[in-house]
Amino acid sequence: MYKFFEPNKIFSITSRAPKYVLILFVIVLTIGLIESLILSPEDYKQGHSVRIMYVHVPAAWTTLGIFSTITLLSIFGYIFKLKNFFLISKSLAPSGFIFNLIALVTGSLWGKPTWGTWWAWDARITSMLILALFYLIYLLAWRIYENKEQVYKITSIITIFGIINVPIIKYSVDWWNTLHQPASINILSKSSIHSSMLFPLIIMTAAFALFSLLIFLMKYNTELIKIKNKGLDRL
């Protein structure tokens, strides 16, 4: 089964996939933008500012999903000595960090008209900022450490510490009094969001997921070519 994860096998797929993913991403994003900026209704309380939700929420979901995936891959990679899992994790991190940044900045832009402030040190915002710092440390670790074994160990430790923050982000609105409202979308129970707002949210989430897939594929291919460049030097 592990042979399936060998770079040689994966590269034949990842080298061809980006152009198709890019086309699909542009189509889905265009539909998402039309839905979220023009067709979806304004909120009875927040007015048109609710439209920021269509970039803020998918960015937050995607960054949390990517960090959780990176952690799982790092742990399994370290236990089963699968170097390719680290390569996949490394390739996922840039888009995860950018989505975290988008969530923070768009949250700030949403906060000003709704709460009257650009920034507040509440539990949800602070824990998201901490996640951004974990992403930054993770990306820096790959740049700083040359020794592969050392970087695998250090990045795994960073993700293990960082993953503790993920449930804190998720449940911060329930555990503490924050400016954020409780979750409107629940997988296990009925969501309180209307379908006219849920549909653009799902489309934009799909667009964000496709973008992270696109960046992942391009970064992964770059990393593989880097490895092969070193291989050619040794010939």
Add this chain to the structure above:
Amino acid sequence: MINEILLMNGYGLYVWSAFAFTLLCFTSLYVVIKIQYTKEKNKFIAKFGTLNSEKASFAKSQGTIKEILSNTSNI
């Protein structure tokens, strides 16, 4: 209609800024990764060109190298 979409009852600045920032981040990240990819690929092709025929045929026998060389299409 156009004014309503642009101004959004006074929320336009916040909404459009949020969407513009998102699209700017997307474009910047895509361009950066694309530049890195092209740079590495060009470096690889240049290095491969300097190999003698024996080393080149050995390198070509490796799956990934064959894929890199055959996949000349840009993303």
